[in-house]
Amino acid sequence: MAPLYKVNIPIGHAGVPFYSNSQTPDNQRSLIDKDSISSILPFVSSSINSDTFGDKDYNYHPSIGTYNQYSSVRNNSIESLEPLSFFDRLPFEIKLKIANELNQYDALNLMKVSKSFFQPAVVRLYHTIVIDPCYSQFNQEIYQAELQEHDQSVNSSTFIKMKYSLKNFLKIISQEMPIEMCKIGYYNSHYGSLINKIQFVELPDGFNSPFDLNFFTFMSVKRLERLSRFYWSSDEELSFEIVNRLPNKSNLNSLHVSVDFKKVRAGSTEFEAFRGFNNLEKLSLEPFLNSFNLFQIFKNLLEGNNDKLNLKVLRLARVNSNHNFIKNPSSSLLVLTSYIIENEPIKLSEYDMNCILNLFILFSAAETRLEDLNVLSLDSIVVSTMDARRLDSVMNLENLKQLELKNITEVQLPEDVHSPLSMNDLYARLDAGFLKHLGKNLKNLTRLSIDYRESLRDTVPAFIYNLENLQELDITIRWNVTKLCSIQSWKHLCFMYIKAILKHSKTLKKLSLDTKEDSVFCDLHKLIFTECLLELGGLTELESLRLHGYSLQPCGPLLASMLKKLKYFELFGSGAGGAPHMGLQVVHDGVLDDWFRVQHVAVAISEQNEHIEFIKIDKCLFEVQKTGKLLPRDGLEGWFESKVRVILNRVDF
Known part of the structure; x- marks a missing residue:
């Protein structure tokens, strides 16, 4: 009969489980104490009650060798230790590979019934942490199919759903590991050092108080010493201090943060926290609020990397258009002449047209560009025609495969206009525009999301029509009354978009089509004619x-x-x-x-x-x-x- 063991001391405090020397009757023994596991994994709940298991519940296959002798604890030392099966003799790396093929519940149950798999299971459970209140184990096959497209596995992730579980997890990662766990070799003394990726998809209900967020920022983050990917997409903004407290920045290759820049003082040295990200390949920053903050961020990123960045994914959001109510410049004030600027109550600070310009200045001074960029996402940024050429100097647009232009506003600046002009006269003075110059360099683009605001005309249909090999398209059609200068009607504009979309009929696999009409207070949906659809x-x-x-x-x-x-x-x-x-x-x-x-x-x-x-x-x-x-x-x-x-x-x- 296969021997049983029992943990006599809580794992994570004084040691790892030893085989029990007591001769407790079979019907009174259990494989492991529930409290032992819950002391280090309170955020993972198992559907199996370990107290109900005994020898009779486990049948070993005849081909798997078992041993009658097993170790006994005498004077706090192990005199002999005979393996229960060939699984005990497997290298740690093989056991870890096996554990990585299990979901979090199966990995937890495995460590309950096998001492030899205890360490690999703990490493697997802490490797990738995903905080997602919407996760359900009953949808696991669907999540797995999605992750396989990116060479990932849902089984290698541990999901946290509840506020209670998340709070316990943040406390546990600061605790010291038992000595036997440290003998693995390359891990430090805290459970946080086992974490390689942590992703906050959304926070559980109730976990949004300043105390909770500050505890994570000031106490928990510093323990993530082996972190390579940090993802925070919650509506709640983190303190700017999170950037400064991320340990071992040189190992981080993916950073997605929503940071509160409102409390960062202009001219302070706080932006120096962005130095040290030497291996960053994926970067998402929101909401950077203004072009000055963006300038300081990339200035320190470049200075900390010898004036060279190897970004492959870049997302920049002045504000997040999905989460915030945004006050955009009026559609009637997107063509600014000298006369309009002098006589209309316009605050040029609301336009903030220097975002792309500041990037152009920095990368030109460093004599470098983003050669390997594959994905670019811009959100709530004001652009001009010249910004298309500047963007081409900052990055190699020909390598882009995915482009997102969300809530982008184009401003036209006709020169030498010192008197009032009608809309038709202003339309005649417009230049080619941002999109026309941008589209010339997008040779390999396959995925496009565009929500583009402009006055007096609509250049998006021509932009889409001139692209090649589009496979995925997400369009928001914008309408305002100023477009009647160049477009006969709303119905005519809809057919212009449909014609541009149908040009990609042989390659297009995904299409999302939305409409918005400018209003004084908020954007309104506008119906598309059925014959168009x-x-x-x-x-x-x-x-x-x-x-x-x-x-x-x-x-x-x-x-x-x-x-x-x-x-x-x-x-x-x-x-x-x-x-x-x-x-x-x-x-x-x-x-x-x-x-x-x-x-x-x-x-x-x-x-x-x-x-x-x-x-x-x-x-x-x-x-x-x-x-x-x-x-x-x-x-x-x-x-x-x-x-x-x-x-x-x-x-x-």
Whole structure:
């Protein structure tokens, strides 16, 4: 009969488990104490109660050798230790590889029943930490399919969902490891030194108080001595001190942070915290607020790297257009003449047109450029025509494969205009524009997301039409009354965009189409004519489609039937499920089932196209099973968004 062992002291405080010398009856013995594991892994919950296990629960295969002799503890020393099976004799690296193939719950259970796998399982559980309240182990096969596209595995990550678990995790990483764990060789004395990647997709409910965030910034981060990737995408901004306290910056190759720059004083030395990132390949900064902060950040990045950066992914957001209410310059004041500047109540500080210019100055002075950049994302930045040439000097645009221009505002500056002019006269004085010059250098672009604001005209359709080999396209069509100077009507503009999209019918696999109309207080959605949307049936290779639901009613099933390769279909907006039902269709007293309200739309679409796998109507996601039935799915919002939109997420960092 295989021997059992019991942990007599809490792991993580004084040592690792020893075999028990006591002759406790089989029915009173347990493999391991629950408190022993929970002392170092309170943030991982197991679905199995270890106290219910005994020898009778484990059957060893006949081909696996077992031994009757086992070590006994005498005078706090181990006299002899015979392996229970050949698994005990495997090298640590092989055991770690086995542990990495298990999800967090199986890895936890493995360390409960095998002392030889205790150390590898702990290393696996701490290697990659993902804080995501929406994660569900029941969606694991879908997450795995997404990560495999990036040569990653969901099994090698430990997910934390609850506030309690996250608080315990932040406390544990500062604790010292037992001596036996330190004997692995290259790990330091704290559990935080086992962490290689940490990703905050979103914070759990309640974990957003200043105390919680400051505890993480000032107490926990300094223990992450072997960190190579840090990802923070929560709405909550971290203190600027987080950049200064990141240990071993030279090992960090991916940094995605949302930092509070409002408290950073101009002219201070705090920006020197950005020195030392010698191996940075992926960088995302938000919200840097103004061009001065951006100048100081890249000035110190260049000085700390001998005037050379090897960035492959770069995301710069003056403010995050997804999380914040943004006050953009009025669409009627995007063409600035000398007369307008002198006579209109304009605050030029609100435009802040020096972001690209400051990067151009820094990289020109350093006589370098970003040669290896593959992904560029710009958010809420004001540009001019000259910025396209400056951007080409800062980076090699021909290597770009993905470009995001989100909430970008183009400002035109006609020269020698000292008197009032009509809109038609101003339109005649406009130059070629930012996008026309930019598009000439985008030779290898395959993924594009664009939300572009300009006055008197719309250059986006021509920009999209002139690109080659687009595979993924995320467009927001902008409308304001000044565009009537050059465009006949809103319907005419819609057909211009449809024509540009159809040019890529042989290569386009993903399309997201949204519309916004400028208003005094906020942007409003504007309906697209149904006959325009039905033209999208010519996209023969399309696998993913996202449209505003109210624009497509009641022709959604008809369009779906035209797209034979469509797998993912989203109709967003509160009107996607049809007219409001005024509180009817209540499943239980006082409880309205959102899925029941919109499922008839999903049923009608799935019946017209048997290839569709997932349908999202408003906020409700359905999986279409092979039998034709619709299964509501929760916790897949982030995954599905990456399937229907062109965005950067944690997988890219």
